[in-house]
Amino acid sequence: MNRHKFSFRTIPGWVYTLTIIGVLYATGLHTEVIGQVQRLLLATGLKNAEVPSVEDTVPTSASSTSTLASKAGAGFEMKDVEGRVVSFESLRGKVIFLNIWATWCPPCIAEMPNIQSLYEKVGSGEIAFVMLSVDRKGLDKVKKFIDRKGFTFPVYLPISQIPEEFNSPSIPSTYIISPEGKIVAQQSGMAEYDTPEMRNFLLKLAKKTTNPLTPTT
Template identity: 30%
Template sequence: MRNDNKVGEKNSPTTKNKFWQFIRKNGFSTLMGIFIVVLLVSPDAKSFMLQQLMRTGVFNASIDKKGSATSTHSDNDFDFVDHKGNVQSTASLRGKVVFINFWASWCPPCRAEFPSIERLYSRFKDNPNMFFLTINEDTDLSAGYDYLKKENYSVPFYRTNSKVPSDIYSGALPTTIVLDKAGKVRFHHAGFANYGSDKFVKQIEELIKE
């Protein structure tokens, strides 16, 4: 006599088979869900994705022409301090082109653009007419140091030492500003961008020559 219970067990799909059937039917949606979760929880994953977008060239930074300089130099000044505790003011940087970048180690867009800033810094770090003011906004100072060390970045490390004018920095990360030799804002951008492009390097060189 046939055992109907055994036949039923044999014909019914197992839990394992059900799982793979679900994956085959919903594989793309499942992978997209996992991808989105990873992006939400991983700063490295977010920054990697943003870096791929930067490769398209859409996010290449560009400095406007001389006629677009905004605000007077006195409106832009603030104090900053280096890792040794030395305090300076942007006012003391007159005669130099100043590249200012506000960043934090936990900020994915900051991480995404940092390789381009490192390339720009490597290009101009020995130029006496150029100054890089990369200002860390981490609550924990060591987090910023650890990030730069981990990624082998050589850009200088600064913190603000006075109130920063809202026209310079309003709290959005990352924010990048370029001041000309007179201290006027020639470039202001809130959000990530590519600062290592040939075009941007050439524009910095032109500012230095002014």
Template identity: 30%
Template sequence: MSSSPPAWIKYTLLSFALLAVAGGFAFTISDKWQPAPPKEAVIPSNSVPQSGNLEGLAAPAFTLKRFDGKVVNLSDYRGKIVFLNFWATWCEPCKEEMPSMQRLYQKMQGKPFEILAISLDQGGKPAVDTFLKQAKLPLTFQILHDPDQATSKKLYHTTGVPESFIIGKDGKVIKHVIGSYEWDNAQITAYFEGLLKKI
């Protein structure tokens, strides 16, 4: 898992900083960030569609169930920043990044921010429960299930896990992130804080 913020964080935060200075306030940004190669577990498939660049486009709508049976629609979170994460229990990079996702989620409590972690496991709830118990991960963000990978591959064109999509308050994809990261480090947290300040 990369602990160094990737280039997309650097450039986005720089934009936020310039806007902040223009408005009479600013925050500090490090100029020593180096993007690190992400870790990703590839999903083998002979029929994966060509990756489409969804950035700037409306995030594909989906309806999935949580493991408690509750139905979740992406449209329910319009007006919030959504951190959409595709993962699987057999994915070591997913296991590495999940604690930092939980810490980020806790930092963002009370703000218009949501994490939707979509499991691709065919083993369903038993597989996920076993994984979380063995990994000792007390996650409080929502975990959804996409067993046939219709949402991940057909709608979001993922080719591996973890892959994440940052979705803006307007429902458009801001960023597609491949691989695992330390999501609660200072720079990435500032990135999300900057998104939250945007109308």
């Protein structure tokens, strides 16, 4: 009588693959794994963020009135990871780097390290970072994620409805807003932001943009 001995070699490869995928999804690690793979893509430089010309973003004195009439994020309120309420309009007068993300979004996770690097290099009193999480499970999950990753850029969750001008069919989405409240650049999908072009753009925008409330002579 023949007895068949069990051997792992007889198990088809697809069974191992499905098992690994199942474990990753069951533990929630699939987001991290996919994010790390996409991060390698960003490292190639093929997904650098598009950077406009600073000269095309600075309003002239003739257009200052219309700029004041349409400020991005007017009336929008957020809370930081400590639960403090912050008005988006309180950041007016600064260049704002707004990134909309979520902990369950692999492309968001992929680009966050390079955003952290950008923040460390240019974040200042003139350039404000707003990492706006749209996680529905709330503040605790977001705070634990940020702490575990060691990110130090400012993170917020929306309190009021996200303004229509920041609505995007996908995340991550990034908006750069001038001190006058004008959206001067927008990026849908993940990108590499810590580039010389982006750093120079943000710094020059903060330096060259004048206060539209100041009368010209």
